[in-house]
Amino acid sequence: MNSLPKSKSVLNTLNSVLATQPKLTALPPLSMYIHFPWCEKKCPYCDFNSHQIKDGKQGFDEERYIKALITDLETELPRIWGRQVHSIFIGGGTPSLLSAHGMNELLSAVRARVNLEPDCEITMEANPGSVETEKFAGFAKAGINRVSLGIQSFQDTQLKALGRIHNGEEAKRAIAIALQYFKSVNLDLMFGLPNQSLETARSDIETALSFKTPHLSFYNLTLEPNTYFASFPPKLPSENEIDAIFEQNLNLLEAAGYRRYEVSAYAKKDQECKHNLNYWRFGDYIGIGAGAHGKISFPDKITRQVRERHPESYMQAMETKGNALIEAREIPAKDLPFEFMLNTLRLTDGVDTATFSERTGLPLNVVSKGLDKASKKGLLDSDPNKLKATEQGLRYLNNLQELFL
Structure with a gap:
């Protein structure tokens, strides 16, 4: 009596599952993310995979890390044969701690192995405290054409509260140098900072706008788990005060010709970040480096990968096993x-x-x-x-x- 309904039920369930298996008719654009895991000082709000360089640069071996990155990229090549890379983002940490020679070696290796689009956007994150004119000239020569500067604020008291290694004048100097050498420059700014007022928030935005960079990122400071600020929270503005700061500065940005195209991103006409747009449009990306994540699509599945987080563990894994994967999986439908x-x-x-x-x-x-x-x-x-x-x-x-x- 029950055999027929049960068979129908199983068949319906099977058909339902089959109907929802991914079937891609075309693959999305492909980007590349390269992670640099070191910084001079770990900021108290930062939950990214970054590791403070010890005295004497203990643990930071540029040549060894670049070699590991190149090997890592080579392991990815069979998964992306025939596909062009339309953007590269080198994040951290503080990638600007790399030498210009090291950056040139890295990007030359990438170009020798991967088919880059002719107008490939190549972004590097940089800390204003590690900006040198000669070094930026070298980065530009190596192929970097877009820089994202972690300004956060121009107020010395705010920068000190955020644990930044630069001051307001160094931030301005870094912007001026970056504008000399790179086709596009982004400024990262934060709001909702400890004891921040409407006036100081307005001053930060107006100072940023005075440089007329084509792109600005405007983030609300959040207390992320497993950070110093999560354990020892500073006094932040109230929710109403943060809302007022956001509305004030949004109006200033729009009046200056910046369009909000993503929750925290603002750009002049046709100056949106190609790399981040690809993320937000659910595009694909190779992720290489310590702790890097990747997403690659195939006609019948979409996959994710995660690498070893600690730089030493990552380099050892690349040297001994030829890969540093701690996770490689198909995303369930x-x-x-x-x-x-x-x-x-x-x-x-x-x-x-x-x-x-x-x-x-x-x-x-x-x-x-x-x-x-x-x-x-x-x-x-x-x-x-x-x-x-x-x-x-x-x-x-x-x-x-x-x-x-």
């Missing part, structure tokens, strides 16, 4: 909608609804319940051809993204 929405809903313009299927290989109807809930809550734009957060959705982004878990 049930997790793809959330991963996609986690990224794309950060974009103020959102993405076309067709992008969901293009990048996940899944039909849009797998997220229909989440879309319906988000729309009813006023968090998602009503345009049926767009997946786009409303202003309220951007303000309560975590709540919006959670609807797709």
